[in-house]
Amino acid sequence: MKPLHIxxxxxxxxxxxxxxxxxxxxxxSKSVEERVxxxxxxxxxxxxxxxxxxxxxxxxxxxxxxxxxxxxCTDGPHGIRPEVLWDDWSQxxxxxxxxxxxxxxxxxAATWDKEMSLLFGRSIGQEARYRKKDVLLGPGVNICxxxxxxxxxxxxxxxxxxxxxxxxxxxxxxxxxxVAACVKHFAVNNQEVRRTATNSVVDxxxxxxxxxxxxxxxxxxGGAWAIMGSYNLWNxxxxxxxxxxxxxxxxxxxxxxxxxxxxxxxCRDDDDxxxxxxxMEFGTWTDGLHGAPSDSYNNYHLANPYLQRxxxxxxxxxxxxxxxxxxxRLIFRTSMASERHYGSFNSPEHYEAARRIAxxxxxxxxxxxxxxxxxxxxxxxxxxxxxxxKKMVVGGGSSNLKTKYEITPLEALQEAFPNxxxxxxxxxxxxxxxxxxxxxxxEDLSESRPAGQLLADAIKATEGxxxxxxxxxxxxxxxxxxxxxxxxxxxxxxxxxxxxxxxAGVVPHLIVxxxxxxxxxxxxxxxxxxxxxxxxxxxxTGHALADVLTGAVNPSGKLPFTLPRSLADxxxxxxxxxxxxxxxxxxxxxxxxxxxxxxxxxxxxxxxxPVCFPFGHGLSYTKFEYGPAKASKSTLSCAGSFGVNExxxxxxxxxxxxRNSGERDGAEVVQLYLMPPAGDVERPVRELKGFExxxxxxxxxxxxxxxxxxxxxxxxxxxxxxxxxDSGTWTILVGSSxxxxxxxxxxxxx
Ligand code: GLC
Numbered sequence: 001m002k003p004l005h006i007x008x009x010x011x012x013x014x015x016x017x018x019x020x021x022x023x024x025x026x027x028x029s030k031s032v033e034e035r036v037x038x039x040x041x042x043x044x045x046x047x048x049x050x051x052x053x054x055x056x057x058x059x060x061x062x063x064x065x066x067x068x069x070x071x072x073c074t075d076g077p078h079g080i081r082p083e084v085l086w087d088d089w090s091q092x093x094x095x096x097x098x099x100x101x102x103x104x105x106x107x108x109a110a111t112w113d114k115e116m117s118l119l120f121g122r123s124i125g126q127e128a129r130y131r132k133k134d135v136l137l138g139p140g141v142n143i144c145x146x147x148x149x150x151x152x153x154x155x156x157x158x159x160x161x162x163x164x165x166x167x168x169x170x171x172x173x174x175x176x177x178x179v180a181a182c183v184k185h186f187a188v189n190n191q192e193v194r195r196t197a198t199n200s201v202v203d204x205x206x207x208x209x210x211x212x213x214x215x216x217x218x219x220x221x222g223g224a225w226a227i228m229g230s231y232n233l234w235n236x237x238x239x240x241x242x243x244x245x246x247x248x249x250x251x252x253x254x255x256x257x258x259x260x261x262x263x264x265x266x267c268r269d270d271d272d273x274x275x276x277x278x279x280m281e282f283g284t285w286t287d288g289l290h291g292a293p294s295d296s297y298n299n300y301h302l303a304n305p306y307l308q309r310x311x312x313x314x315x316x317x318x319x320x321x322x323x324x325x326x327x328x329r330l331i332f333r334t335s336m337a338s339e340r341h342y343g344s345f346n347s348p349e350h351y352e353a354a355r356r357i358a359x360x361x362x363x364x365x366x367x368x369x370x371x372x373x374x375x376x377x378x379x380x381x382x383x384x385x386x387x388x389x390k391k392m393v394v395g396g397g398s399s400n401l402k403t404k405y406e407i408t409p410l411e412a413l414q415e416a417f418p419n420x421x422x423x424x425x426x427x428x429x430x431x432x433x434x435x436x437x438x439x440x441x442x443e444d445l446s447e448s449r450p451a452g453q454l455l456a457d458a459i460k461a462t463e464g465x466x467x468x469x470x471x472x473x474x475x476x477x478x479x480x481x482x483x484x485x486x487x488x489x490x491x492x493x494x495x496x497x498x499x500x501x502x503x504a505g506v507v508p509h510l511i512v513x514x515x516x517x518x519x520x521x522x523x524x525x526x527x528x529x530x531x532x533x534x535x536x537x538x539x540x541t542g543h544a545l546a547d548v549l550t551g552a553v554n555p556s557g558k559l560p561f562t563l564p565r566s567l568a569d570x571x572x573x574x575x576x577x578x579x580x581x582x583x584x585x586x587x588x589x590x591x592x593x594x595x596x597x598x599x600x601x602x603x604x605x606x607x608x609x610p611v612c613f614p615f616g617h618g619l620s621y622t623k624f625e626y627g628p629a630k631a632s633k634s635t636l637s638c639a640g641s642f643g644v645n646e647x648x649x650x651x652x653x654x655x656x657x658x659r660n661s662g663e664r665d666g667a668e669v670v671q672l673y674l675m676p677p678a679g680d681v682e683r684p685v686r687e688l689k690g691f692e693x694x695x696x697x698x699x700x701x702x703x704x705x706x707x708x709x710x711x712x713x714x715x716x717x718x719x720x721x722x723x724x725x726d727s728g729t730w731t732i733l734v735g736s737s738x739x740x741x742x743x744x745x746x747x748x749x750x
Contacts, residue, residue, distance in 0.1 A: 028338035036328045048324040053281040053300040056086045069335045076399040077138025080127045090438045100350040101393040101403035106517045107361035107535035109156035109560035112669040113693045114169045121173020123353045129177040129343025134334040141214035144561045148487040150192035153517020157560025158600030161688045164217030171222030178341035183218040185230030192486045193579040198589040199233035204718035206596045225258040231266045240266035246277025259326045273301040279323045358537030358544030363557035364619040365531040370509040372551025377419035379466040384427040384458045387515045388471040391441040396476035397483020402439040412542030425458035430494045431477045468507045472496045473515035481517040490521045500524045556667035558618035571595035571603040601738045602684035616737035622662030626742035629656045629734040635748040639727035647711035655705045660696035667695045670704035677728025
């Protein structure tokens with residue numbers, strides 16, 4: 001041992017003795033930072049390096065010699081993935097790991113309810129803890145830049161403020177259980193096409209105004225303990241070790257003290273892995289994506305190559321100590337936390353939470369009075385469509401789950417109307433697939449009738465019906481809300497549009513339920529009496545939908561993304577914008593975010609393009625009347641620029657009274673958008689900067705109060721790298737959606 005090591009060993013021994021024999025790092029009465037400081041010098045270089053990379057599909061080594069446990073990760077954002085084999089994506093076939101399947105995060109976003117988000121995070125965090133997992137690989141908050149995005153169902157919509165507000169309670173709820181939330185995929189990972197080989201070319205203004213805020217909120221307000229780097233590149237660097245994104249912004253500007261975990265196989269270079277801000281390398285094989293020898297974990301970039309670089313002096317140990325410190329911090333926050341957590345699994349409370357969240361996220365898009373359903377005893381309800389019976393918790397990619405049970409819409413409607421005849425007709429054949437990663441729903445979706453017969457049978461069944469509901473949409477199969485593939489268009493597959501049009505021609509008051517996790521076109525919306533946006537609602541998806549359709553729950557969901565009339569109406573007009581192009585001399589595909597900040601409703605409203613249903617839209621079975629929007633001041637003196645971490649102080653309060661003028665109790669999401677003064681820099685004509693969900697009994701009046709920080713008025717100036725508030729007359733828009741503005745107010749900023 002070198003003299004320094006002898007000195008250190010003595011100091012450590014003394015330290016240990018002064019703590020009544022218990023080493024500080026093992027003493028739960030000590031702070032996390034004290035325990036990290038005590039543990040780090042006890043580790044050898046080999047032990048530190050071993051912690052920085054996977055030892056199996058979802059785990060990394062601890063320090064057995066010191067009693068420091070391994071780190072166990074699990075997917076995913078909607079529930080705890082079934083245990084997988086040590087070195088394979090397939091499930092291990094355990095009989096005790098069927099979980100509660102919570103709704104997909106696009107549904108959670110559609111609740112616009114921070115309490116629902118806390119309930120979600122708390123519940124899934126309890127399930128992770130019970131399953132002895134230290135890191136939950138979720139939530140995902142990538143912005144829905146294109147309706148084609150294959151994983152929009154796992155994310156929180158098209159607006160950074162909504163996603164930011166909704167991700168914070170989820171993170172806190174998970175982490176109060178001693179489980180780390182690992183917010184993903186950082187960053188500008190907005191498609192599945194060539195996701196491991198595409199360089200997102202995004203200017204810094206767009207990055208700071210649109211693609212970073214949800215992650216920034218998760219870190220600064222949510223206190224996320226982990227972040228997952230994404231597969232793609234930004235600015236020509238792979239995001240799992242992107243110096244600018246991880247070192248300068250995440251760890252530098254935002255002061256992130258947690259761990260950066262690579263996406264599985266997202267680490268692509270030995271040297272960048274050391275210096276580019278990555279702390280834990282996970283993946284399948286050596287280069288993360290392809291076959292390799294069985295000892296591949298030793299060949300990971302942060303494994304033997306790292307040890308070799310340190311040994312031959314090409315790398316120091318400064319970065320290694322930072323990585324090891326962050327990993328130790330993660331361990332002392334989770335598996336070795338001073339406060340012991342126990343969690344719970346498959347509890348009635350968790351299924352009830354799943355049902356409440358799924359119902360609260362259901363969006364009533366249109367209702368000409370045909371809802372809520374009322375079917376008399378002895379009456380006849382006809383349900384048509386494959387999504388009424390197809391179980392969808394299984395599939396979709398890494399968020400695939402094995403759940404104890406999944407209630408389908410048909411089962412729930414049969415339960416809801418026990419004294420009526422509830423008839424189901426398939427109408428069409430979509431997907432007969434029932435399994436993924438060796439998880440199987442057990443359904444038999446085979447069908448012998450030809451398409452024409454299926455439709456004829458459906459039409460015939462509608463005779464004498466008291467009500468007819470079509471339940472269709474997407475189903476998480478390839479190119480339909482599925483990791484690794486994007487949608488090819490936003491037209492409903494399997495000829496559903498034609499079927500809906502045909503049914504609308506023979507059924508007087510057709511109700512359509514679209515189940516999807518991303519925008520689809522609804523060309524038939526004017527020809528049917530009611531349209532409901534349902535989601536992949538998890539174990540209780542059927543009960544939640546029936547709760548809304550029967551009126552047991554008054555719908556209060558709002559769209560977290562725009563439903564455009566057609567893909568062509570959107571901001572992505574060229575191949576270079578999506579899905580990217582190859583360029584001379586460039587190894588990777590290049591995708592240019594030429595639309596800049598004009599994403600989603602920012603585009604449609606600024607260009608006056610009519611949409612099918614707007615961002616923030618959602619009806620109720622009752623009515624809400626808005627009073628005038630009142631601002632706490634008529635002028636603000638907050639013009640000028642400020643630094644990236646400033647501008648959080650409240651500068652204005654805007655309130656409005658809302659009265660439930662209908663017969664039913666309900667809830668309304670009051671939304672606040674800002675319209676800037678005309679100026680040299682092109683800005684969206686409205687941006688969501690506040691919302692509050694008011695629960696109001698029939699006849700009750702409530703007050704929504706939204707606080708605006710200085711940052712709410714700011715645009716990002718890339719040249720100065722500062723936020724800038726422009727002076728002039730601003731308009732405050734308060735309403736029930738991004739287009740249904742109920743009152744306005746003006747504010748002068750000088
Ligand atoms: C996948 C996904 C990521 C997931 C990870 C582990 O490729 O991109 O979201 O958590 O690998 O399954």
